[in-house]
Amino acid sequence: MQKEDFVKLCRTLSISQDHTLSAQVLPVVQKYRNNLPDYKLPVIWLETNDSGDNNIAFMNTTYPYLGQVLTDMIDLLYSNTFMAAQGKEALYKLDQAANRLSGKFTLVVEGAIPTGENGLYTMIARTENRNITALEAVLWLGPLAQNVIALGTCASFGGVSAARPNITGSVGISSILQREVINVSGCPVNPDWFVGTLAHLLMYGRPELDSLGRPTLFYGFTVHRHCQRRSYFDSGQFAEKLGDVECMFSLGCMGPRTGADCPYRQWINHVSWPVKANTPCIGCTNKDFPDGSSPFFTPLPEKSSPANNDGQPESPALKGAENVTEENNV
């Protein structure tokens, strides 16, 4: 159906009270979808050094739910979490997908990459003869992928896996790959940020990224800017203890220095977020999480100054303005 015909159809039927419009339009949309070549995004997903929280976060996606993502949006060709194949058959599937879809697949890496001891602190698999380290796997697959997504803060910036003293030498994947990486940080990621990024790649191409390689759509404003408790901050009313209703800057809130849309989006079918649960934001999307947020319950100006804070914009603390694009995505 041509665009003009489609618009005409919508115009003609828009005044009817029954479901005639849906009945006419849905089959057309369905047909259009079915005819699209390569409609689903081929995905190879590596779990490396992390807690596995990002795959659990992914299971919590709603609208679309996990089943819809796996059926309609992506072809999940390798995933330690979900794939039915196991053992050598799983490795064969990985090899086959990487070769067959070289330059076409999206690589999702969940976890940091330990670089110490030649990467032996994390092996994605072993054979009778050799160890396949996370380091080797990402160096192999990274250059072959069309897109690379670092899922969660460990994969994006090292995160908790790289927290001091970091004896494994863990780093985010952009530190070992000479190519663009889309960082979808968070500990864990909000499923909307990840599924939204996949959807953007699928339908509109690469999303706009901020200076830390993250989609501005989700990370463009600070938590502080849109916080429900901002009026308390502006009038100088601060919480004295957990459970109080006032601004929790006094209890260590990282909102002023953290790019994320939690106040609007919220979590798990959008029902709540840490500040709504009377606890401070701990800045889990940040490049220097967790060391830059520690101690979690100490006010921002008094937090221990982390040595590994390089590259992080200086604290825009009370302005809440840095890190902000003026375009409204909300």
Place this chain on the structure above:
Amino acid sequence: MSQKRIMFSPVTRLSGLLSVEVVVDGSRVMEANAGGTMFRGFELIMRGRSINDAVYMTQRICGICSLAHGAVSSYLLDDLYDHQISENAQYLRNIMLAADILQNHIRHFYFFSLPDYVRMPAQPPFEGQELADARLSSQDNQRMVNNYFRSVVASQECHQMLALFGGKAPHQHSFVHGGVAVAPSADKIIQARALINNVRQFVKESLIVDTELLSKAYSDYYNIGRTPDRLLSFGMFRFGDKNQYPLWRSGVLEGGRLSSPQFMLISEEVSSSWYVRAGGQDLPDPHKQGAYTFIKSVQYRGQPFEMGPLARMLINGFYRGGTSTMDRIYARSLEAFLIAELLREWLQRLVPGPPPIRQKNNPVKERATAATDVMRGALLHSARVTEGQVAEYNIITPTAWNFSPKGSAGQRGPAESALAGAIIPGPGLLNTVLGRIIRAFDPCINCGTHVLRAKGSEES
């Protein structure tokens, strides 16, 4: 007779990275070496941090059981500060923990276990499924495939229940030391009640029925994957103002005799693990000869012990059966059913009101150990604190018990015991049989492999 060494890796459909090497002679598995292949070193990460950060930091050990670590570190801090926990806070805490456990059990059964027994659709992520002995009728098979996709919603609703009170999941925020920071308001309670009614219905009509169908079609698995009769639990769902009363009892069940567990009888060793012990510390050494895992051997009175839902159900007398693969699966589903019932009851007892939390400012002790059962079994956190800073932090996880490598006397850990002696009934069935035995333990390697003993750490 020729023995063959085969590396079964990656063992997919679990949390974390696991490789299991087996020695096979003809159709018999002679030996098994279960290896966790990731190291994180949380005890070192914790050192020098504010002890108050322990709840949020240690949750990040694990994604599928995050609140387990949050709960145990909260209990530890309650002890250090000598907090009084209100009854309403305990109901709320147990509601949140129970919701996370239900999430875990549903996801384990459907996402991780089901493709071991049920023919999945020939599309990603199920391509390459090696299922040489699919036994279900096409009708039952289709029922379970449909329930795989329905479990997506049920398990999401468990985390929605947790997030209603905890702010997010995984890594919730409100269950901390001194109580729970969120107000159990009437609107949240009624939302949680609606959610648990949906989940309970799913558990009753899908999970339980599907477990029955599996256990009938694969009844030979009541004789496969047996472990020695040694089971342990620290008790689960804590009540009382000092977290002193577990609703489900603790116990050491050995050869039919039940006794109470004592922390001082727990020991760890590293003879088969990629660690070297020097100056009272275990430091990782991935080149260590003869070692095959980042998981350490954990023992009780010098012996490996199994833990998890099966141990809890047997110790509490809720289930009568053996210690096989199918007993493990059956007990987990039974536990999910019991927990769904408890959740409903607790949500009725929870009283709407202000945040049930009271935190004191200064710790009154320098050392504390907290232990309770969580999804996969008994979890123990132990800390020594100097002026509010962590001097030592030690963690012993259920997966470290269940996936213990061989001890210095050659004792196999529970999962290795279950694998050794298994018969592979036909060609092309090795991975299938191994996968079924291993996954029934619900391994979580993210949890299992960070264990690092800090200097001088002793449980008292």
